[in-house]
Amino acid sequence: MSSQATPTLRLMGIGASPGVAVGHAFILDRKRIRTPKLRLAEAEVEPERMRMKTAVDLSDRQLIELKDQITRTEGSDHALILEAHRLMLQDPMLVDAVNQLIVEDRINAEWAVRRVARKIKHLFDNIPDEYFRERRSDVDYVADRIIRNLMGQVVDEEVEVPAEAIVVAHDLPPADAAMMARSGRVAGFVTDLGGHTSHTAIVARARETPAVVGAGRASEQISPGDLVAMDGTRGLVLVNPTEEQLQSFREEQRRHRDAEQLALATKDLAAVSTDDFRIRLNGNMEFLEEIPSLLAHGAEGIGLYRTEFMFLDRKTAPTEEEHYRAYRQVLEAMGGRPVTIRTLDLGGDKVPGKTKHEKEPNPAMGLRAIRYCLSNRELFRTQLRALLRASVHGNLRLMFPLICGVSELREARSELEACRTELGRAGVPVGKRFPVGIMVETPSAAMIADRLAQEADFFSVGTNDLIQYSLAIDRQNREVAYLYRPLHLSVLRMLETIVSAAKAANIPVSMCGEMAGDPLYTLVLLAMGFDELSMTSGQIPAVKGFIRRVGRAEAKELLREAMELTTAEEIERFMRTEMDRRFGAAP
Numbered sequence: 001m002s003s004q005a006t007p008t009l010r011l012m013g014i015g016a017s018p019g020v021a022v023g024h025a026f027i028l029d030r031k032r033i034r035t036p037k038l039r040l041a042e043a044e045v046e047p048e049r050m051r052m053k054t055a056v057d058l059s060d061r062q063l064i065e066l067k068d069q070i071t072r073t074e075g076s077d078h079a080l081i082l083e084a085h086r087l088m089l090q091d092p093m094l095v096d097a098v099n100q101l102i103v104e105d106r107i108n109a110e111w112a113v114r115r116v117a118r119k120i121k122h123l124f125d126n127i128p129d130e131y132f133r134e135r136r137s138d139v140d141y142v143a144d145r146i147i148r149n150l151m152g153q154v155v156d157e158e159v160e161v162p163a164e165a166i167v168v169a170h171d172l173p174p175a176d177a178a179m180m181a182r183s184g185r186v187a188g189f190v191t192d193l194g195g196h197t198s199h200t201a202i203v204a205r206a207r208e209t210p211a212v213v214g215a216g217r218a219s220e221q222i223s224p225g226d227l228v229a230m231d232g233t234r235g236l237v238l239v240n241p242t243e244e245q246l247q248s249f250r251e252e253q254r255r256h257r258d259a260e261q262l263a264l265a266t267k268d269l270a271a272v273s274t275d276d277f278r279i280r281l282n283g284n285m286e287f288l289e290e291i292p293s294l295l296a297h298g299a300e301g302i303g304l305y306r307t308e309f310m311f312l313d314r315k316t317a318p319t320e321e322e323h324y325r326a327y328r329q330v331l332e333a334m335g336g337r338p339v340t341i342r343t344l345d346l347g348g349d350k351v352p353g354k355t356k357h358e359k360e361p362n363p364a365m366g367l368r369a370i371r372y373c374l375s376n377r378e379l380f381r382t383q384l385r386a387l388l389r390a391s392v393h394g395n396l397r398l399m400f401p402l403i404c405g406v407s408e409l410r411e412a413r414s415e416l417e418a419c420r421t422e423l424g425r426a427g428v429p430v431g432k433r434f435p436v437g438i439m440v441e442t443p444s445a446a447m448i449a450d451r452l453a454q455e456a457d458f459f460s461v462g463t464n465d466l467i468q469y470s471l472a473i474d475r476q477n478r479e480v481a482y483l484y485r486p487l488h489l490s491v492l493r494m495l496e497t498i499v500s501a502a503k504a505a506n507i508p509v510s511m512c513g514e515m516a517g518d519p520l521y522t523l524v525l526l527a528m529g530f531d532e533l534s535m536t537s538g539q540i541p542a543v544k545g546f547i548r549r550v551g552r553a554e555a556k557e558l559l560r561e562a563m564e565l566t567t568a569e570e571i572e573r574f575m576r577t578e579m580d581r582r583f584g585a586a587p
Helices: 042-074 077-089 095-104 109-125 136-150 174-183 199-207 243-266 288-296 320-333 369-375 377-393 406-425 443-447 463-471 489-505 519-528 537-548 552-562 568-583
Strands: 009-012 014-017 020-028 165-169 186-191 211-213 227-231 236-239 278-285 302-305 338-342 395-400 436-440 459-461 509-511 532-535
Touching (some): 020 243, 042 077, 042 109, 077 136, 174 199, 227 243, 278 288, 278 537, 288 537, 302 532, 377 395, 395 406, 436 443, 443 463, 443 489, 489 519, 519 537, 519 568
Parallel strands (some): 186 211, 338 395, 436 459, 509 532
Antiparallel strands (some): 009 236, 227 236
């Protein structure tokens, strides 16, 4: 029951894993360790360095044990995260810098670790790529482990979570998130830190546990036992909700469960409008472990397989064999269904071994994605050769990111063909020719979509970047995030241009950005004529449900009326009203 005597607290974070949960708060208080600050006498310096080495070695052994434990129970994907933490323990940027501070500044190891971690995190703050920016929490995780070991504290304390708990934490170590989610006793996660690509978010999505991350000071504002209602799609958390609010969440929770049951019952049904327009619904993924959930929810293929995780926290770039094994596993697991693999979509400053790359004033607009690959041909060819080899094992589609012009696409395709020839001459088996497409995620690509469509086998619209570049806003910036509006008239016009170009060239057009999985936009995308939509597993049932309940002709009329309006607010209000009128409740 709700606590009527206590005012309701409303928190907004980032919806990281869809679903609605109601439960009592379980506060996981591992957020801060009081770091002692001591000045050392000269004679104490060398013993302090040895103390640091002992703590690092102990941390490494602990991570090996955790990795083995998680591999036995969860499989190898999450264990890769712990392996990345082990590599961080050996990173000179951390360990050598700490020892240098101990020697030169004569400070104790705990203080030195904290200072170095703060400096490294500052470097991560300036990384424009969301995925890598979220690795700040890994720095904290590794630093805290070393400091706790230096102070003789218990590090991997087993956590007993009460049933149906909403776990609230400042941040959540990946091992804790994986083990707690697996226990089946966690109803949802709420964390102060994190983003859509933080480890908590990845683990929660893989386990289909609702999660809201980046919720500010939630762990300070929520007390143990508080009744919490959370929506992992909208990023909304209500603490001690009113009876009316609680009823609304319960109703939404019931709808979500019904949708889940419907997903299982209808997973083999196609997403077809009432007037027979067919849309394929695919899944977005990063880890092999996400595939069972995608298939259970009716994914017909993989619309976006992000390969950036392979470059995470390493000293060297992945080998061709590592690439090949990863792609082969996914292709085989999908059993002949189409798998769209995107080539490296990072900037040069994040690629292993390239940390000394000349700093760019604005990396988001700089040497990244396909531009970086074309400037580093051997790294690019390593990935292309692995993809060609893996194509023997399934239904591969290859996608190049951040294509802005035809010449870039021609160059990338030329490299692919050179690799195919090279492998053929060496007698290495390569699959038959597969579709090669591009991500359309910049205004320039949208404006020349007719030309690009002549040379690409398919389009996939990346709305996250397309909207950001179009509206000149960073949606991670709280000061301007409100300007991120998928229903901005300029965005709708660009989407229409892209789809029209694809249709004219008779190539399929899909969408793999977040807009694809939000039911609010489903009728818009149906009206425009997208052939495929790709999203997380939990979003598939709702999107399929809306498509199967409406005709495309009706959706086109709705879009025509919406695009006669002027502001994003007007269009959004119009769409919500129409969705409510047709389906009873706007998403």
